[in-house]
Amino acid sequence: MGQLCKDRVCVVTGAGRGIGREHALLLASHGAKIVVNDLGGSMDGEGHESGPAHDVVAEIVAAGGEAVANTDDISSFDGAEKLIRQAVDTFGDLHAVVNNAGILRDRMLTNMTEAEWDAVIKVHLKGTFGPSHFAAAYWRDRSKAGDSVDGRIINTSSPSGIYGNIGQTNYGAAKAGIAAFTIIASMELARYGVTVNAIAPAALTRMTENLGMGKVDDEMKEKLSPKWIAPLICWLASPESASVTGRVFDITGMEIAVAEGWHKGPTAPARHDPEELGPLVLDLVSQARPNADMFGHDKTDG
Numbered sequence: 001m002g003q004l005c006k007d008r009v010c011v012v013t014g015a016g017r018g019i020g021r022e023h024a025l026l027l028a029s030h031g032a033k034i035v036v037n038d039l040g041g042s043m044d045g046e047g048h049e050s051g052p053a054h055d056v057v058a059e060i061v062a063a064g065g066e067a068v069a070n071t072d073d074i075s076s077f078d079g080a081e082k083l084i085r086q087a088v089d090t091f092g093d094l095h096a097v098v099n100n101a102g103i104l105r106d107r108m109l110t111n112m113t114e115a116e117w118d119a120v121i122k123v124h125l126k127g128t129f130g131p132s133h134f135a136a137a138y139w140r141d142r143s144k145a146g147d148s149v150d151g152r153i154i155n156t157s158s159p160s161g162i163y164g165n166i167g168q169t170n171y172g173a174a175k176a177g178i179a180a181f182t183i184i185a186s187m188e189l190a191r192y193g194v195t196v197n198a199i200a201p202a203a204l205t206r207m208t209e210n211l212g213m214g215k216v217d218d219e220m221k222e223k224l225s226p227k228w229i230a231p232l233i234c235w236l237a238s239p240e241s242a243s244v245t246g247r248v249f250d251i252t253g254m255e256i257a258v259a260e261g262w263h264k265g266p267t268a269p270a271r272h273d274p275e276e277l278g279p280l281v282l283d284l285v286s287q288a289r290p291n292a293d294m295f296g297h298d299k300t301d302g
């Protein structure tokens with residue numbers, strides 16, 4: 001057992017399966033006390049079963065760790081508040097919130113229904129806002145009371161959000177929103193001793209096995225195991241990461257990279273006549289780097 005997160009109280013949403021389950025297991029093996037949240041729905045967010053959260057708690061406890069289950073829906077404001085309160089009431093403090101829960105309802109824009117749009121935006125974007133809001137308010141109150149705070153919010157974006165992926169306007173928009181949320185929240189919460197970072201992972205889970213990733217060989221399956229995402233979460237949740245905030249990390253079992261955000265590219269003085277502006281826009285676009293491909297590389301990299 002490591003000691004990186006000894007006695008740190010960590011909430012992990014969507015920790016009953018996939019990537020979140022690995023976060024919870026590794027954090028617990030490094031001494032963290034975990035609230036394992038999972039409402040136990042299907043991949044598209046339907047249904048509810050308490051099993052996955054309790055199973056992960058049982059695994060942690062069997063290995064000698066400390067954990068409790070929570071089955072609230074983190075995309076409801078009430079559920080988010082109850083989750084954060086449960087962490088503080090059970091373990092007496094809060095150090096890290098890992099916003100990981102997610103669903104998929106992929107569809108081309110032309111066919112996407114209002115319900116598919118709303119469900120994905122709600123679980124990812126509001127499901128990141130709610131737990132972060134209640135945790136941040138707790139840390140602000142502690143900080144204003146003169147207590148020393150060393151808080152962490154770790155969000156889950158996606159390559160789809162920061163680079164783009166066809167068929168995912170709902171999911172990618174939510175994940176891009178989470179990356180922007182991360183940067184802004186990091187600016188707001190620095191004064192209270194709280195860092196805010198995000199990961200954009202890729203791993204083989206039920207979410208990706210039907211997207212072609214399930215067809216890879218055994219060696220690649222091992223490389224794409226969700227267990228390789230957890231070490232970054234464990235370090236980010238620990239006191240060691242205090243100097244890192246407002247970052248989005250692109251991470252798989254094979255590589256870790258800092259995803260660099262939007263920067264102002266080629267620039268020219270403004271024109272007020274649209275006919276004059278057109279050629280200038282074409283010239284600026286020809287000088288600008290193309291958007292990255294879906295792996296974050298320049299399309300010209302080959």
Ligand SMILES: NC(=O)c1ccc[n+]([C@@H]2O[C@H](COP(=O)([O-])OP(=O)(O)OC[C@H]3O[C@@H](n4cnc5c(N)ncnc54)[C@H](O)[C@@H]3O)[C@@H](O)[C@H]2O)c1
Pocket residue numbers: 013014015016017018019020037038039040041042043045052072073074075100101102103123127156157158159200201202203204205206207208226
């Ligand atoms: N697997 C990948 O390659 C990949 C890539 C990019 C981003 N992500 C993101 O990583 C996160 C984890 O994905 P995964 O691949 O482990 O998927 P998964 O389906 O295996 O696990 C997600 C878990 O979240 C839970 N959940 C869903 N809605 C919830 C809610 N409202 N409240 C509480 N729990 C809820 C589900 O029950 C499920 O157990 C998601 O945010 C996903 O978008 C995954």
